[in-house]
Amino acid sequence: MVDLKTSSGQTISPYIHSQNSLSRRYGRQTLALIPLFLAACLTGHAEVLRTLLISLVSGVAFDFLSAKIFGKKERLQTGEIVFMASVFSLLLPSRCPSELVVLGMFLAVVGARELFGGTGACPFHPLLLSRVFLQICFPGVMVEPALFAGESSVWTFAALLLSAGIFFDSKQGRWETPLLFMAACFFCEALFGGEATPLMFFSGVLFTAFFLLADPSGMPLTKKGAAFFVLGAALLSSRLDPGGFSIASAGYAVLFMNLLTPWLDAGFKPAPYRAKNLIQATYPYEH
Amino acid sequence: MQIRKPTGVRLERKKEASLLNWNLKRPLPPEKISIPLSLASLPCVRAGDAVQAGQMIAKPEGPKGVSVHAGIAGVVEKTGILENGRNREISAIGIRRQGEPKTVPAPDPRKGWEGIDSEELLKIFRNSGLVMTNPGEEPVHVKIQRHVSARSVIINGCEPEPYLTCEQVLIMSHPVEVLRGAEILRKACGAARIVFAFEDTNLETIELIKSKIYFLKWEQAEVRTVPAIYPQGLESTLLQAWSRGKEDEAVVFPASTAFAAYEAVALQKPFYERVVTVGGECVVEPRSLWLPLGVSFQDAIRACKGVMREPEKVLMGGPMAGAEKKTGESFVTAGTSAILALPKEVVKKGKEEPCIRCGLCVDHCPVSLSPATITLAAEQKEFGIAGAWDAADCIECGNCAYICPSNRPMLELIHLAKGHMRQVAAHG
Ligand code: SF4
Numbered sequence A: 001m002v003d004l005k006t007s008s009g010q011t012i013s014p015y016i017h018s019q020n021s022l023s024r025r026y027g028r029q030t031l032a033l034i035p036l037f038l039a040a041c042l043t044g045h046a047e048v049l050r051t052l053l054i055s056l057v058s059g060v061a062f063d064f065l066s067a068k069i070f071g072k073k074e075r076l077q078t079g080e081i082v083f084m085a086s087v088f089s090l091l092l093p094s095r096c097p098s099e100l101v102v103l104g105m106f107l108a109v110v111g112a113r114e115l116f117g118g119t120g121a122c123p124f125h126p127l128l129l130s131r132v133f134l135q136i137c138f139p140g141v142m143v144e145p146a147l148f149a150g151e152s153s154v155w156t157f158a159a160l161l162l163s164a165g166i167f168f169d170s171k172q173g174r175w176e177t178p179l180l181f182m183a184a185c186f187f188c189e190a191l192f193g194g195e196a197t198p199l200m201f202f203s204g205v206l207f208t209a210f211f212l213l214a215d216p217s218g219m220p221l222t223k224k225g226a227a228f229f230v231l232g233a234a235l236l237s238s239r240l241d242p243g244g245f246s247i248a249s250a251g252y253a254v255l256f257m258n259l260l261t262p263w264l265d266a267g268f269k270p271a272p273y274r275a276k277n278l279i280q281a282t283y284p285y286e287h
Numbered sequence B: 001m002q003i004r005k006p007t008g009v010r011l012e013r014k015k016e017a018s019l020l021n022w023n024l025k026r027p028l029p030p031e032k033i034s035i036p037l038s039l040a041s042l043p044c045v046r047a048g049d050a051v052q053a054g055q056m057i058a059k060p061e062g063p064k065g066v067s068v069h070a071g072i073a074g075v076v077e078k079t080g081i082l083e084n085g086r087n088r089e090i091s092a093i094g095i096r097r098q099g100e101p102k103t104v105p106a107p108d109p110r111k112g113w114e115g116i117d118s119e120e121l122l123k124i125f126r127n128s129g130l131v132m133t134n135p136g137e138e139p140v141h142v143k144i145q146r147h148v149s150a151r152s153v154i155i156n157g158c159e160p161e162p163y164l165t166c167e168q169v170l171i172m173s174h175p176v177e178v179l180r181g182a183e184i185l186r187k188a189c190g191a192a193r194i195v196f197a198f199e200d201t202n203l204e205t206i207e208l209i210k211s212k213i214y215f216l217k218w219e220q221a222e223v224r225t226v227p228a229i230y231p232q233g234l235e236s237t238l239l240q241a242w243s244r245g246k247e248d249e250a251v252v253f254p255a256s257t258a259f260a261a262y263e264a265v266a267l268q269k270p271f272y273e274r275v276v277t278v279g280g281e282c283v284v285e286p287r288s289l290w291l292p293l294g295v296s297f298q299d300a301i302r303a304c305k306g307v308m309r310e311p312e313k314v315l316m317g318g319p320m321a322g323a324e325k326k327t328g329e330s331f332v333t334a335g336t337s338a339i340l341a342l343p344k345e346v347v348k349k350g351k352e353e354p355c356i357r358c359g360l361c362v363d364h365c366p367v368s369l370s371p372a373t374i375t376l377a378a379e380q381k382e383f384g385i386a387g388a389w390d391a392a393d394c395i396e397c398g399n400c401a402y403i404c405p406s407n408r409p410m411l412e413l414i415h416l417a418k419g420h421m422r423q424v425a426a427h428g
């Protein structure tokens, strides 16, 4: 770790910080999911609460264990695990066996995240990586989550809209990313057509745009890179599923685009502004 | 004409407290001052000599040298060593006040100053101890000589950092003097135009300067604005926004430097005092006031009735790009725009977390870098990668560290990378 002090023992600027923090970010994102859980209960999918409980407990346990094994600190304080568990429970089929939920959380927390070096270091979306793995291994069980599949109702869609609104209002991410993804998905749907009902399509797209692409790890750092990423993800999702869109196809699409991220980062490297004597001209306090 | 969309962060401005005490006062001279000397000045007084306020105490050394003047009347106590604004030890001249405090000497207007030519102006600047009133503290005549081809002089009235009001208060109190100083600098540079730069929220100042330009019938001057987001309004960002990539064609001076140039040329007053904002939540009566160069931070804070409670940090300059100081051992220099006493609640920093690649730092970097990539590389000691991602172009504005939700030590890592790159450049 670097020395945070100057040679004279004083810390260096800036001395003020924004209100941004990981706990705030994950807290607000988790809060935005509450309408979805309420809608699930109201529309007869209360099992999702059972899945949520299992993924929460197993997630916390794996986080604690991996922290002990890898000598890191647990992520409970930042709320990352709670957010991961909440999103994961919505990604799974409503009657998903408990063992699969636990296995999925193990893959996401330990397999995808910790083995790659911890939060932010995994080049793939940890939850989607885990879901795709389960889907390959247990194709019969890992069907589309009920909320975004055939049983998708107007209430679910309304709750999704509310969740997206709360998410949007919390300003915890680039607003362009979900909007561009949705626009691209609608464009592809209009262009290629699909068998999915409008409700299924809209629900899946909204959830992916706001809650799956909300995890920036594995995405390009620049706005242009991220835009290319979501355009690619939208196109692939629509082509990989005959219905036009599904959570499964979105999973494959995002993981594929994750693979391209290093190239997108390099390709969209910002061109720095160079001025002669810039450093001298600005703030030459030497620390 | 802007060539790049200005980027930055909108900070809480916190300027109201020091603007409440609007009139610019000059507190009684302190008991003692310690005036730092640069290598470009040679002391011309000895311990025990009596000096007057404004008297030369060090002569310019070499063509880049600049004179130094006493900020108070008193006796030269010692020429010693002190820590300067950049945490380096440098030599200094101490002056202890003797007898009752005297008021500053009356100005001695120079006849025919408007007709003085460029060469003569540079000599006056050099012998008046005129240096830039920004942290660079470059002698004004040297800066002008570096910009011989400048076609525009930009007079910077922007203060993008929170708390800082010294430029604004000075301009509002002495608008005509600032304008005349700007004209003097324009003539000294041989430039064609003067551009006054203000933040777009600073409406009163903009109106005031516009009206003065109108009544002076100056066709060579104009007022332009930048958005009130940090770091827009710093010298580098003004050049970035307005020079169309030809930085040599514009030269930027703080408005307070223009005022000091006016005093040096028109009133024959050497540069030995400046307006400083003494502020922060801990100060009893935050305000901008005249302080002689060399006054200790402790005396400066005392002139504003002291502190209400012990500050967590005392800063020289703003909270985004300033430097932490010790009150008793730090002294006002030409580049000290502010002394801030900040409480724990303001300067507290959250726990450091890993980078989540949110991209916020990239979106808010004013020079379009990828701070996340640079710092992640520096953390892994991959300084080659940090260099390839243009770490050297960082202007150290602090935006990335301010905005990062993971509270990563961005500037520390960037310094580390830059330091390593400098070493490699020096030793191959
Ligand atoms: S703002 Fe912080 S967390 Fe976000 S990408 Fe930059 S360094 Fe990483």
Ligand code: SF4
Pocket: B361, B364, B365, B366, B367, B368, B369, B370, B371, B393, B394, B395, B396, B397, B398, B399, B400, B401, B410, B411, B414
């Ligand atoms: S990388 Fe440098 S220039 Fe860019 S935001 Fe960070 S400190 Fe400012």
